[in-house]
Amino acid sequence: MERIFGGVPKRALGLLGLMIASLIIAPAIVNAYVLSVILITLYFAYVGQAWNLMMGYAGQLSLGHTLYVGLGAYTSAALFVHFGISPLIGLFVGMAIAVAAGALIGSMAFRFGIGGVYFALLTIAFAEFTRILFEHFDWVGAMGGFFLPVENRDSSDFLNLRGGPVMFYYVILFLCFAALGVNQWLLRSRLGYYWMAIREDQEAAQAVGINTFRYKMIAVMISAAMTALGGVFIAFYYNNLFPADAFGMHRSIELILAPIIGGMGTLFGPILGAFILTPLGEGLTILMESMGVKAAGVKQLFYGVILLVIIRFVPGGVWPLISKKLGIDKRMKGKSE
Amino acid sequence: MSVPLLKIDQLAKSFKGLRAVDGVSIEVPEGKIYALIGPNGAGKTTIFNMIAGVFAPTEGQVLFGGQDITGLRPDQVCQAGIGRTFQVVKPFNDLSVLDNVLVGALRKTPHVDEAREAASTILKQLGLDGKSQQMATNLTLPERKRLEVARALATGPQLLLLDEVMAGLRPTETDEMVTFFRNLNKETGITILLIEHVMRAVMALSERVYVVNYGQLLSQGTPDEVVNDQAVLDCYLGEDAF
Ligand SMILES: Nc1ncnc2c1ncn2[C@@H]1O[C@H](COP(=O)(O)OP(=O)(O)O)[C@@H](O)[C@H]1O
Ligand SMILES: [Mg+2]
Numbered sequence: 081m082e083r084i085f086g087g088v089p090k091r092a093l094g095l096l097g098l099m100i101a102s103l104i105i106a107p108a109i110v111n112a113y114v115l116s117v118i119l120i121t122l123y124f125a126y127v128g129q130a131w132n133l134m135m136g137y138a139g140q141l142s143l144g145h146t147l148y149v150g151l152g153a154y155t156s157a158a159l160f161v162h163f164g165i166s167p168l169i170g171l172f173v174g175m176a177i178a179v180a181a182g183a184l185i186g187s188m189a190f191r192f193g194i195g196g197v198y199f200a201l202l203t204i205a206f207a208e209f210t211r212i213l214f215e216h217f218d219w220v221g222a223m224g225g226f227f228l229p230v231e232n233r234d235s236s237d238f239l240n241l242r243g244g245p246v247m248f249y250y251v252i253l254f255l256c257f258a259a260l261g262v263n264q265w266l267l268r269s270r271l272g273y274y275w276m277a278i279r280e281d282q283e284a285a286q287a288v289g290i291n292t293f294r295y296k297m298i299a300v301m302i303s304a305a306m307t308a309l310g311g312v313f314i315a316f317y318y319n320n321l322f323p324a325d326a327f328g329m330h331r332s333i334e335l336i337l338a339p340i341i342g343g344m345g346t347l348f349g350p351i352l353g354a355f356i357l358t359p360l361g362e363g364l365t366i367l368m369e370s371m372g373v374k375a376a377g378v379k380q381l382f383y384g385v386i387l388l389v390i391i392r393f394v395p396g397g398v399w400p401l402i403s404k405k406l407g408i409d410k411r412m413k414g415k416s417e
Numbered sequence: 418m419s420v421p422l423l424k425i426d427q428l429a430k431s432f433k434g435l436r437a438v439d440g441v442s443i444e445v446p447e448g449k450i451y452a453l454i455g456p457n458g459a460g461k462t463t464i465f466n467m468i469a470g471v472f473a474p475t476e477g478q479v480l481f482g483g484q485d486i487t488g489l490r491p492d493q494v495c496q497a498g499i500g501r502t503f504q505v506v507k508p509f510n511d512l513s514v515l516d517n518v519l520v521g522a523l524r525k526t527p528h529v530d531e532a533r534e535a536a537s538t539i540l541k542q543l544g545l546d547g548k549s550q551q552m553a554t555n556l557t558l559p560e561r562k563r564l565e566v567a568r569a570l571a572t573g574p575q576l577l578l579l580d581e582v583m584a585g586l587r588p589t590e591t592d593e594m595v596t597f598f599r600n601l602n603k604e605t606g607i608t609i610l611l612i613e614h615v616m617r618a619v620m621a622l623s624e625r626v627y628v629v630n631y632g633q634l635l636s637q638g639t640p641d642e643v644v645n646d647q648a649v650l651d652c653y654l655g656e657d658a659f
Contacts, residue, residue: 270523270532277520280509287469287503288572289495289524345511 083268084261092408103253107246115249121358122252123314128338128350129259130306135336136345137267138299139279141200144207145335148178148304150214150326152311157228157321158220160240167241171312175305181206182304186297195282204329211327220321228319241316248317255313256351259306264347266302275299279345307335330380337383341390343397352399357386420483422447422608423468423499423576428477429632430463437463439632440477443610445576450602450609452619454643455629456653461612462504464629465578469501470494481576495524500574502565504581504612508553515540515549517564521571532571539567543597559586563594570601579611583618595621616644616654628653 085093103122107115127149134140155177156170185206189199220226236243241251266272274295277285282292315321325331342353361379368378394401421444430438438460445451453461467474470491479487486497495501500521509517518536519529526532540546543563548556553564562582569577579598583591595618601607613619619626619640626643628636630653636646643649 268529270527270529273516273520273523273529276512276516277509280511281507283471283491284503284507284509284568285520286491287495287501287507288521288568289492290520291490291492 084264088264089408091406092403095406095408100253100257107249112245115245117359117362119245119249119252119317120362121354122249122256123310123317124335124338124358125351125354126252126256126259126313127307127310127335128342128354129256129263130303130310131336132339132344132350133263133266133275133306134299134303136339136343136349137272137279138275138296140296140299141196142203142300142303142332143200143336144203144205144329144332145303145307146327146329146331147181147203147207147210148307149311149314149331149335150207150210150321150323151178151181152308153315153321153326154214154220154226154311155308156312157226157315160316161226161228162219166239167312167316168239171309174312175308178304178308178311179301181210182300183297186300190293190296204332207327207332208329211323214323214327217323223323226321228316230319241312248313252313252317255309260347260351267347271295271298276345334383337387339397341386341397343399346397346399346403348403349397349399352402353397356398357383360386419447420480421445422482423610424480425464425468426478426480428464428467428479429475430460430467430472431475436632438467438474441629441632441634443627443634445608445610447575447608448602448606449625450598450611450623452623452626452640453610453612453629454614454616454619454626454653455635459629460632461629462580463632465501465580465612468494468578469499495572495574498573498575499578500569500572500576501578502562502569502580502582504584506558506561506565508556508561508564508568510552510554512553513550514545514553514556514564517553518567518571521568522573524572536567536571539571542601543567544593559590562586574607576608576610579609579613581612581614583613583615586615588617591615591618594618598622620644 103118106118131142131145134142152171152174155174156167159165159170159173160167185202189202194202214220215223231242236247238247274285274290277288277290278292278295286292338353338357339350340353341357342351343349361382364382365379390397423445425441425443428438428441429436441464453464455461466472468479470489470493473488478485481497481499486494489497509520515533515536518539519532522532522535523529525535537546537549540549543566545560545563545567548560553561556564566579566582583594586594598609599622602609611623623640626637626640627634628643628649635652636643636649638646644654
């Protein structure tokens, strides 16, 4: 606990407590639609944090991160549908498979010194390859999609992740802030410092005794596991899976927007980014629909514009600015107190 | 004398046909401070890089404490007990000065708090304690050179390789550094091999000097012997070196 909370400014803890408290009582206040928007915001905050560990902290750019979402989703859904295995068990299998995939990509890339853009391309290639594989994988419905039985939505069966939106809401709320705590804990350990050293300068990191291969592998594997858990959630929440959607490039891009906008390499950045981006995107969709405009790419275009503005004017993301304004600028960036 | 702490034997390195280092042998006994000098492009940094595992030598061997460490990775060389600085400094820019050194100190302890304490101590010794909360990117070049030293020292090496850490320092700063290394060597018994152009530092610190030119050893001896060697004067020192 000390390693999670120790040294964090009181004010930051207070604000965080306030935020979590409001999110806990939100289902009693807001309507079903608003709740679904917050839910999906929390989902992006969660997977954004998972990606941020790898890119923001260990400096390894993955552009195919939806691979792990898809593997977690399909694995847990298939085990549930075909064998009746609870997702609470299936999630471990899904995470293990995602970790294995991450380890394969990482070992191929890092062993041969493939970094930067080439590593990113490799992650895309793997996600695309897996998409094509799943499009021909009849056991999970191939192109036609894979569906979970939608049952009585009024009673919650947490053990099988069957229930109404409020149950899913609390699940993702827990995941999101549990991830924040876990990340803070990791980043304040030797592992976190080694990741940042690798991000800043690999040669210098090696010179102080860091086995960069090993620590990059650990980053990929932890990030893959966390992301796969998000996949389990999303599979059971939406109840349907399509290869083009689960493994599609657009999903990988969507997944990294929140941390980029909120601030890569900051603990809170991905959460802030999700809370900025997702509600804006949803609002825009509603606005367009109410005006009778049916343009499929508008949200993507809008995300693109926001991204451009952020990269042009606040390349470090929004969180560093805001934390300064809030007077909690201890830069939760691994800086010592 | 027992085995030297560091012994490089007939070390050679070719870059696409260019023979940057061409059969150099050097020994550094435990507890000594030795220097490596020579004109720019002579191959000094390349020798360090081969010792430190950045590249494997084309030919030859590196022995550390009698053990063959040729071809080990840089992190393994560090784990074996060799710390090095980079001539072209490589700070962890977006980390604080303290965290830069803390990362080094994590070689000796897995506990971040202990490493932080060790790092503070080292920063104090190097006169960087006033800067410990600044981002490394904000330091001046001489400060960054000292940070290189601090980070390497934090790994707790038996042998320290210093690559031009006094370049660009004012004379008084150079003298401070010289005093620092001399005391460090006296108190901890650490062995140092330094590459340096600042002859007043070389003269003051090192017991023995190796002179490299065009990838080969041109001369070796005590500092006095070397500065009076006509071959060395012709190729490197000249009059304006002092
Ligand atoms: N990584 C490298 N690739 C190609 N050539 C190199 C490399 N490193 C050094 N060299 C060349 O090797 C020679 C020796 O360089 P260096 O060891 O840096 O000299 P010094 O440190 O004595 O100034 C130079 O000609 C340099 O250009
Ligand atoms: Mg050099």
